[in-house]
Amino acid sequence: MSVRQHKAIQRTYQDLYHRYGPQHWWPGDTPFEIMVGAILTQNTAWTNVEKAIHNLKQAGCLDPESIVSMPIHRLAELIRPSGYFNVKAGRLTHYCQWYLENGGYEQLKALKTQFLRQRLLSVHGVGPETADDILLYGFRRRVFVVDAYTRRLFLRLGIIEGEEDYDGVRVLAEEALKRSVKDMNELHALIVIHAKNSCRVRPLCETCCIRRRCRFQADQAANS
DNA sequence: ACCCAGGGTCATA
DNA sequence: TATGACCATGGG
Numbered sequence: 001m002s003v004r005q006h007k008a009i010q011r012t013y014q015d016l017y018h019r020y021g022p023q024h025w026w027p028g029d030t031p032f033e034i035m036v037g038a039i040l041t042q043n044t045a046w047t048n049v050e051k052a053i054h055n056l057k058q059a060g061c062l063d064p065e066s067i068v069s070m071p072i073h074r075l076a077e078l079i080r081p082s083g084y085f086n087v088k089a090g091r092l093t094h095y096c097q098w099y100l101e102n103g104g105y106e107q108l109k110a111l112k113t114q115f116l117r118q119r120l121l122s123v124h125g126v127g128p129e130t131a132d133d134i135l136l137y138g139f140r141r142r143v144f145v146v147d148a149y150t151r152r153l154f155l156r157l158g159i160i161e162g163e164e165d166y167d168g169v170r171v172l173a174e175e176a177l178k179r180s181v182k183d184m185n186e187l188h189a190l191i192v193i194h195a196k197n198s199c200r201v202r203p204l205c206e207t208c209c210i211r212r213r214c215r216f217q218a219d220q221a222a223n224s
Numbered sequence: 225a226c227c228c229a230g231g232g233t234c235a236t237a
Numbered sequence: 238t239a240t241g242a243c244c245a246t247g248g249g
Contacts, residue, residue, distance in 0.1 A: 042231040048246060049230090083246040087232085127232045147230050192230050227249085235242085 001175055008159045009176035013183065016190035020197075023189035026137035028053075031105055033062060038133035039091050039125065040082040051081035064096035064104065091125025098123045113141045128166045136188070142181045144173040145188040149195040 027046075028034040033053065040049045055078040056062040067075060076089035098119075102108055108116060113135065120131035132145040146169045154160045160169060177183040 038230085041229090043229060044231085044245090045229045045247070047229095047248075051247090081246060083229090084231095084244045085246080087244050091232085125232070129231060133230080145230080149230070188230085195230085229246100229248095231244105233243090237239090 001172060005159050005172060006176040008157060009154075009173055009187075012153070012157065012159075013177060013187050013190070016194055017186060020190055020193050022186055023193060025185055025189040026133070028137075031138045032064065032099075034138045035095065035099075035134050036062065036092065038130050038138070039095060040079060040088055041133075042084070042088070042127075042130060044083045049082045052079040055079065055081070064099050067092055067096040068100065087125075094124045095126060109139055113139075113143065116141070117143070128170075132170065136181070136184055140181055142174070142184055144170050144177075144184045146170050146173070147188070147192070149191050150188070153191060153194075 026034045026037065028037050036056070037049055037053060040052050053062065059078055061067060061070060061075075061078065072089050072093065075092065076085045079085050079088055079092070082088060099108070102119070108119075111119070116139065117131055117135055120126050120134055121128065126134075129145060129147055132143050135141040135143045136145055146166055150173075151160070151162070151169065154169065155162050160172070164172070173187065174184070177187060
């Protein structure tokens with residue numbers, strides 16, 4: 001938790017913010033839709049998730065009551081475009097059962113962040129990143145979301161060594177940007193947006209590319 | 225044809 | 238605790 005790491009994260013945030021502007025995430029109309037999106041987007045392109053959510057909306061099933069009372073194979077069929085549809089149908093059902101058993105949004109929002117985080121992690125199919133997506137974008141808590149992009153970016157910027165665990169990276173970013181929910185919201189969103197652009201639009205950007213395999217990185221390795 | 229995507233769980237050693 | 242297999246669609 002060095003000052004150097006904090007400064008680097010702050011600088012990266014300002015750089016990305018200046019470059020892309022505020023993103024105003026999460027793309028979704030209601031907290032529940034955001035939660036569904038958080039589960040469906042696990043290791044999946046967002047464009048595919050949009051199709052699945054569209055199907056749920058069109059079927060009039062984008063609510064926890066409909067999802068828990070629906071035959072699992074029908075739910076799987078509706079979310080098919082988002083991939084892993086059998087797995088995710090089970091995860092969505094588990095999540096909605098938990099959500100309803102605990103009184104839904106109005107009851108859950110009364111819980112303190114760390115306790116709510118523990119409860120989310122206890123739901124089968126909700127791991128650390130999904131839990132933090134739900135906390136940050138669904139419940140508007142000051143929590144940072146660490147995804148694969150964040151790890152690669154921080155690693156290639158020399159901010160982390162690569163052996164830090166999930167919570168280590170999360171707390172590092174939360175310490176670096178102590179100000180507001182807004183900053184947590186924007187930093188994660190900007191990193192994702194940057195990932196989509198960094199190799200195509202501006203391959204040699206200052207913060208470097210954060211795709212898994214980057215031409216820029218490969219060239220550097222070849223020249224050294 | 226290959227790579228990858230806004231992960232998580234489970235079985236094995 | 239640490240690695241690997243598995244889940245599966247769709248765009249570049």
